[in-house]
């Protein structure tokens with residue numbers, strides 16, 4: 001199948017590489033010239049485990065191409081996938097649809113023969129109708145269908161999730177469009193659950209799923225707060241809860257709050273849709289409020305450890321919103337660091353992958369270290385903010401030697417509390433004392 005993908009970011013690029021690997025002819029389109037130039041020169045523009053080899057292989061075989069030209073990608077395509085960003089509107093927090101509207105309008109004139117246009121971006125309910133209208137207005141004779149094809153990949157696992165998805169949800173209002181998508185996913189037949197639903201249901205499934213997961217994280221974070229006061233251990237509590245198959249054991253890890261490019265924006269967008277539809281989505285509203293407050297509270301815990309130290313220095317391990325990615329969008333680590341900066345402390349930070357993105361956010365407001373020990377050197381507290389596995393492997397004796405005051409606030413519960421305390425650290429984690 002000939003596939004054009006509009007938007008070559010965290011979703012569009014792994015999707016393009018994956019579809020090429022399945023044998024499709026894929027053209028990835030992006031309006032950012034530097035991105036396309038880098039990809040054409042063989043340089044990946046995002047970090048995703050396992051992506052590089054597949055990318056190089058499919059570029060070499062000619063199955064995967066990159067262009068800034070909408071015409072070049074769309075005019076021969078059987079399927080056009082829209083994977084542009086839908087960031088939160090700065091004021092209302094609803095999903096900002098300007099990139100979707102622009103993409104739909106720009107692609108319309110190049111449609112040639114029957115084409116399915118699939119919305120892979122996370123879009124408000126009814127966007128399929130809007131995209132259909134925009135294309136129809138620009139190109140009244142075009143032969144096309146618009147489907148909703150929500151993306152459920154997890155950053156850091158994008159390649160794994162592409163080839164082994166939990167489920168594929170397709171919102172198609174015509175059989176012809178559903179059949180084309182079924183053909184695309186033929187290699188997954190028998191291995192993955194495919195659900196064909198109404199377009200508006202599919203659009204809702206994506207938001208309802210992300211909001212549910214965000215609420216689950218917020219719930220376990222509140223339980224962690226409770227355990228700290230009540231003398232329980234949140235891991236034991238989560239373990240006991242997770243053994244109930246109705247609850248499940250995933251997403252019961254307490255931490256500094258949910259973040260990333262999806263949960264915060266999608267919960268806000270869903271809450272906005274609730275309000276505009278006159279529906280009380282109180283659980284989602286509460287999770288948003290509680291999660292925002294949590295980042296400030298976490299910064300407070302770090303500051304509390306150095307409140308009596310003049311000119312305190314804070315070491316930060318981790319800036320990405322989670323391990324396995326360089327993505328700092330809505331990263332709890334970034335929000336906590338921003339909170340710390342307000343208190344005029346000196347911060348030296350290290351992240352194995354996200355330094356470049358962090359530099360774009362903080363500029364010279366913080367110091368950047370080349371490794372974990374360099375970040376810890378001279379610090380009065382070490383704050384662990386992202387769950388990179390390597391952080392758990394660092395020799396704590398070495399850390400203690402280079403730190404000025406041995407405080408650790410481990411907001412990802414990476415270290416063994418007993419070991420850290422035995423080695424002389426004043427150690428705090430989440431959800432137990």
Ligand code: NAD
Pocket residue numbers: 006007008009010011012029030031032035083084085086099102103106120121122123151152153154155261262
């Ligand atoms: P991104 O910002 O990484 O990538 C979007 C790309 O689209 C950018 O490179 C931008 O230059 C390009 N673009 C915008 N308008 C364009 C146009 N008119 N023509 C060509 N290119 C254009 O965004 P992302 O993280 O890949 O997210 C894309 C969508 O997928 C969002 O709606 C997001 O909510 C959803 N989603 C993201 C994830 C995730 O983990 N990142 C997971 C599931 C769903």
